[in-house]
Amino acid sequence: MLSDRINRVKPSATLEITAKAKALRAQGREIINFGAGEPDFDTPEHIKEALRKALDEGFIYYTPAAGIPELREAVAEKLERENKISYDPEGEVVITPGAKMALYAAIMALVNPGDEVVIPSPWWVSYVPMVQLADGKPVFVPTYEEDEFRLLSDAVAEKVTRKTKLLILNSPNNPTGAVLSREDLKGIAEVCEDHDIFIISDEIYEYIIYDDAEHVSIASLGNMKERVVTVNGLSKAYSMTGWRVGYAAGPREVIKAMTRLQAHSVSNVTSFVQKAAVAALRGPSDEVERMVKAFDERRRYIVSELRSIPGVSCVMPRGAFYAFANFSAYEKDSFKLANYLLEEAGVAVVPGAAFGEEGEGYIRLSYATSMENIKAGMERIREAMERYPRA
Ligand SMILES: Cc1ncc(COP(=O)(O)O)c(C=O)c1O
Incomplete structure (x- = not known):
């Protein structure tokens, strides 16, 4: 019934992990989410105000x-x-x-x-x-x-x-x-x-x-x-x-x-x-600057935490809000590792293979989440990896 065109497109590879995270939450597990691809801040007020005004004016x-x-x-x-x-x-x-x-x-x-x-x-x-x-x-x-x-x-x-x-x-x-x-x-x-x-x-x-x-x-x-x-x-x-x-x-x-x-x-x-x-x-850019400053602080923290796990390497990202960390010393199959971290540590990350073959062995951690979550999440990852046999 479906076109060849749409059949060529696979559902998002991260869907499975996201669905599993949701199911665990529904069971009452508290999951720390490093999967988000969006800033964890509110839209600046002057932008919202402009939207309200446009609506009120019948635009x-x-x-x-x-x-x-x-x-x-x-x-x-x-x-x-x-x-x-x-x-x-x-x-x-x-x-x-x-x-x-x-x-x-x-x-x-x-x-x-x-x-x-x-x-x-x-x-x-x-x-x-x-x-x-x-x-x-x-x-x-x-x-x-x-x-x-x-x-x-x-x-x-x-x-x-x-x-x-x-x-x-x-x-x-x-x-x-x-x-x-x-x-x-x-x-x-x-x-x-x-x-x-x-x-x-x-x-x-x-x-x-x-x-x-x-x-x-x-x-x-x-x-x-x-x-x-x-x-x-x-x-x-x-x-x-x-x-x-x-x-x-x-x-x-x-x-x-x-x-x-x-x-x-x-x-x-x-x-x-x-x-x-x-x-x-x-409009003004001060809120953008504030947001980047917060990301920067979290970036340094999460990368230094990742690097302190024996065998893990992580390039210091120079942009965006993701750390792309190499866990291949433990596990070459990034989906398996992401599943393990979700089930054993209650931490959601995106498997590197979701971004193509070159991502295999890596996981992506979004630091667009609070410092409190990052601290707790990294602690859980460290503990879970202590129990993981090195490859
Ligand atoms: C690299 C990249 N390009 C484009 C987009 C899409 O952004 P938008 O929300 O503007 O559609 C994203 C969102 O995650 C992204 O990461």
Whole structure:
């Protein structure tokens, strides 16, 4: 009955663990959750206020499919000010229901059946299903702990064939926390120019960076703007995951195609949410800074705790809010390990293999949870690992 297209897409690999965690909670077990992919803060008040005002003023009708002009302008201003890329809000910017829809629309607009799409691995869980839905072929470029999981341009070049159409970049990275430097990006840009490869740059974690890490948008380098769709959104920056608002900016032809897809599928982002998004982009950034400061403190703590477990290694993440820790000295099967930690320690983590083959032997711990939970959770993991036979 179902289409081949949808049959190619597997249910989320983490579903099983999530369902088990839920079942244990229902039995009264107290589970500490390191699985969350969203900030544990409230949306700043001025953004909520803008939403209420828009509702009270009756801003409840369809909007243009690309988004209200005011929000497209705010996005273009932000990209010019912070990312040093200049886009025309009239035709080069589209507002989407989350960065996720921007990624999906960009892939649907660019990928023909059989086109190869280069994806750095470990990869965020939705890239591959999206490429499969577009009948494209995912081609993986491994990244390694020894390189702090940075994507190396030589590794990209190795995977290029005549069929390579697209590269999906994600810096800061989920799940590894890697942040690509300007030099890294220049090397990658060169490979893409040489081989006429288009790039989708997923920059959803751009504000969540630490130490001396710098966020660089690949579209701002040289002539790259003509071959890059820059994707971003408000979910992580302003703790607005449930609001569903993101955006993409790029070459007119691609943005127009993405807008067409949106017009015939979801129409537009909720009207009053768009008004609130203007307030987010044009408003103060002190709450973002506060949130990043809290993440930073938790990051240092969780990584030092992980590293103090004999045999475990963990790269210090330079961005996002995940620690990607290597437990292969104990267990190569990350699903088995995640199940063990859930059942024996009452701690929910995401198995590394959920992010592709290169993630095997690792687990992802989100530190978007309170310091109190992190302390208790790490104590439980340490105790559980003391009882686990080393491989
Ligand atoms: C790397 C990455 N890209 C995109 C998204 C989707 O974000 P949004 O809520 O804006 O759709 C996520 C959310 O977890 C993410 O981790």
